[in-house]
Amino acid sequence: MGGSEQNKITNDTDVSLDASVTVLAGVGPKRAEQLAGLGIVTVEDLLLHLPRGYEDRRNFATMGTVEVGAEVCIRGEVVSSRNQRMRGRQNMAVLKVRDETGEMTVTFFGRGFMAKTVFAPGKTGVFFGKVEKYQGMALKNPEYEMLAGDAEDALHVGRIVPIYGLTEGVSQRFLRKLIMDALDRVTGVVGEVVPESLRTRVGWSNRDGAMRMVHYPETLEEAQGARAQFAYEELLLLQLGILIQRQVEASRGAGIVHMVNGPLLVGLHGQLPFSLTEGQERVISTVLADMASAGSMIRLVQGDVGCGKTVVALHAIAAALDGGYQVAMMVPTEILAEQHGVNLAGYLAPLGVEVAVLTSRRGDAKGVRTGLASGTVRVVVGTQALIQAGTVFGNLGLVVVDEQHRFGVEQRAKLVSKGHYPDVLQMTATPIPRTLAITVYGGMDVSVVRGMPPGRLPVKTRQIPEGKLDDLYVYLREQVDAGQQVYMVCPVIEMNEESVLRSVEEHFEELSTGALHGVSTALLHGRMEPEDKAAVMSAFKAGDVAVLFSTTVIEVGVDVPAATIMVIENADQFGLTQLHQLRGRVGRGGEQAYCFLLGQARTDEGQARLDTLCTHTDGFRIAEEDLLQRGPGEFYGAKQAGLSDLRVADLIRDAAVLEEARRDAGLILSADPGLKAKHHRGLRGRMVGMGRVRH
Numbered sequence: 001m002g003g004s005e006q007n008k009i010t011n012d013t014d015v016s017l018d019a020s021v022t023v024l025a026g027v028g029p030k031r032a033e034q035l036a037g038l039g040i041v042t043v044e045d046l047l048l049h050l051p052r053g054y055e056d057r058r059n060f061a062t063m064g065t066v067e068v069g070a071e072v073c074i075r076g077e078v079v080s081s082r083n084q085r086m087r088g089r090q091n092m093a094v095l096k097v098r099d100e101t102g103e104m105t106v107t108f109f110g111r112g113f114m115a116k117t118v119f120a121p122g123k124t125g126v127f128f129g130k131v132e133k134y135q136g137m138a139l140k141n142p143e144y145e146m147l148a149g150d151a152e153d154a155l156h157v158g159r160i161v162p163i164y165g166l167t168e169g170v171s172q173r174f175l176r177k178l179i180m181d182a183l184d185r186v187t188g189v190v191g192e193v194v195p196e197s198l199r200t201r202v203g204w205s206n207r208d209g210a211m212r213m214v215h216y217p218e219t220l221e222e223a224q225g226a227r228a229q230f231a232y233e234e235l236l237l238l239q240l241g242i243l244i245q246r247q248v249e250a251s252r253g254a255g256i257v258h259m260v261n262g263p264l265l266v267g268l269h270g271q272l273p274f275s276l277t278e279g280q281e282r283v284i285s286t287v288l289a290d291m292a293s294a295g296s297m298i299r300l301v302q303g304d305v306g307c308g309k310t311v312v313a314l315h316a317i318a319a320a321l322d323g324g325y326q327v328a329m330m331v332p333t334e335i336l337a338e339q340h341g342v343n344l345a346g347y348l349a350p351l352g353v354e355v356a357v358l359t360s361r362r363g364d365a366k367g368v369r370t371g372l373a374s375g376t377v378r379v380v381v382g383t384q385a386l387i388q389a390g391t392v393f394g395n396l397g398l399v400v401v402d403e404q405h406r407f408g409v410e411q412r413a414k415l416v417s418k419g420h421y422p423d424v425l426q427m428t429a430t431p432i433p434r435t436l437a438i439t440v441y442g443g444m445d446v447s448v449v450r451g452m453p454p455g456r457l458p459v460k461t462r463q464i465p466e467g468k469l470d471d472l473y474v475y476l477r478e479q480v481d482a483g484q485q486v487y488m489v490c491p492v493i494e495m496n497e498e499s500v501l502r503s504v505e506e507h508f509e510e511l512s513t514g515a516l517h518g519v520s521t522a523l524l525h526g527r528m529e530p531e532d533k534a535a536v537m538s539a540f541k542a543g544d545v546a547v548l549f550s551t552t553v554i555e556v557g558v559d560v561p562a563a564t565i566m567v568i569e570n571a572d573q574f575g576l577t578q579l580h581q582l583r584g585r586v587g588r589g590g591e592q593a594y595c596f597l598l599g600q601a602r603t604d605e606g607q608a609r610l611d612t613l614c615t616h617t618d619g620f621r622i623a624e625e626d627l628l629q630r631g632p633g634e635f636y637g638a639k640q641a642g643l644s645d646l647r648v649a650d651l652i653r654d655a656a657v658l659e660e661a662r663r664d665a666g667l668i669l670s671a672d673p674g675l676k677a678k679h680h681r682g683l684r685g686r687m688v689g690m691g692r693v694r695h
């Protein structure tokens with residue numbers, strides 16, 4: 001959300017909501033970069049990074065009375081800790097923790113190296129988890145927080161404590177302190193958004209009070225009410241933006257009438273090395289009909305991983321080129337941009353059309369921009385470099401956005417604004433219920449590519465227990481010897497004190513020198529330089545690398561037909577849709593492929609996700625199961641990836657709030673189309689910030 005005219009510094013200590021987080025104590029360039037990984041750039045971004053849950057630390061369970069199976073929060077002193085070696089190169093930290101009533105064992109798998117530092121004897125900590133039996137009563141891999149013994153501890157114990165989503169290098173303690181600092185410094189300058197009449201209707205607090213209640217509530221009910229207030233605010237702004245955009249669409253001039261029987265389109269169709277599926281043909285016909293009409297196409301194409309959405313886009317691209325227009329395809333990552341560039345060129349180069357790639361770190365970016373401005377570059381694939389001010393198009397007629405849920409509404413709109421009402425084709429492999437897609441994306445038409453290309457076999461998925469890991473590694477060596485390729489995916493790049501997850505770098509070193517010694521391996525993650533990432537992917541695609549260790553940078557779009565095995569470490573830490581997309585990276589060459597899920601699920605919900613993935617292969621069925629598992633009444637669930645650009649609201653859990661916001665947005669615009677009334681000043685400021693209305 002952008003700032004408004006109300007968000008002004010009022011004294012030497014207050015800060016505005018649209019100020020950079022670097023104005024807060026403890027946030028230098030490195031911290032700012034880490035926070036940006038959570039989508040936190042401004043002070044308001046920070047305050048709208050709402051807790052994913054809460055722990056009630058007002059009263060702790062006593063160790064002498066806990067029972068097996070109970071979820072408890074205990075507080076105690078570490079009286080002993082050791083690094084216990086396990087099979088292979090595995091280890092765990094084993095702690096003895098004591099309070100005035102007794103003693104418990106606390107274990108952390110893979111954290112043995114922290115036994116004499118973070119968990120050193122004499123330190124006091126808070127531990128939250130399910131009680132099990134191991135050397136007496138025990139907590140295995142619990143949520144934890146070591147206390148510093150200073151005044152700051154009051155933020156972390158003795159109250160209902162917020163639990164935030166984290167990223168590498170950012171701890172719960174740091175984030176709580178930073179948010180409290182921000183709350184203290186923006187008091188009185190948060191700027192109301194929802195008109196007072198609407199807040200009064202449901203008994204909501206002012207925005208300043210709600211900010212405090214959602215982060216540091218007196219009760220869980222208070223937290224739920226404050227969160228509902230911000231969900232409504234976000235949905236109201238979303239619906240206002242959609243309705244205003246519809247007004248603009250209705251009043252603007254005609255769109256481009258594209259050729260749909262030109263030589264490039266005919267040539268493309270004739271050179272395809274495969275037959276189109278019925279689902280592809282149906283959606284292609286719909287897209288071409290849109291492009292041939294006088295109105296602008298705004299269409300979302302959904303399809304399961306591997307269904308062939310790119311072929312649909314190729315037909316649209318050829319039609320735009322036949323009319324002399326330029327085409328821009330925006331993708332979320334540099335790796336995907338490079339790959340799409342190669343794939344599109346494979347079809348378009350034989351037709352005499354070159355494909356350029358534009359990312360912020362490519363050496364030829366200046367030349368590509370010059371060609372786009374002059375019109376000599378006709379097709380470009382790029383990241384957000386496409387929407388930068390320096391990127392200008394001579395005659396942009398078609399915008400394609402791949403994995404559109406990775407981009408915000410404003411980002412997509414910026415690219416579209418670089419042409420004169422170009423047609424827009426957005427694609428996603430994340431299934432979205434039609435009613436929700438229409439609600440969120442406004443009058444956008446929605447098509448679904450049903451079915452899979454012939455010969456593609458469903459990926460067989462299995463969960464591998466810890467005791468079978470050695471057998472798995474033997475199997476991987478056998479498959480590599482037989483010419484197969486393997487992905488090994490880990491959730492994080494490097495180990496840090498807040499994570500119990502296996503590091504991809506640690507995993508790479510351990511297996512490359514151990515169970516997979518002698519096998520050609522490589523490491524890939526998002527922090528690598530573009531040329532290094534491209535070199536690794538090229539080597540993997542060429543078969544020079546047999547096992548690729550990676551983060552989720554390979555989740556979307558990376559296509560290596562010879563890869564038949566996907567191994568996912570700490571699989572329960574991924575969302576169900578994300579797991580399905582990762583699995584979709586293998587089995588693209590027609591051979592039977594396998595996905596192996598490692599790590600013991602830490603929660604019942606995590607195990608349910610893994611069970612669902614092992615049982616189902618259809619992405620739309622998986623999406624349905626995901627929604628069923630989360631449930632509309634779930635208060636602290638993770639967002640369903642890809643449903644919207646929302647940070648607070650959840651379109652399943654908050655379905656009733658969405659309908660209310662949609663109704664209120666319509667009534668507001670009916671009474672005040674320009675949002676010029678004094679009591680709509682906050683709404684107008686936000687619409688200005690979102691580019692929906694002019695000052």
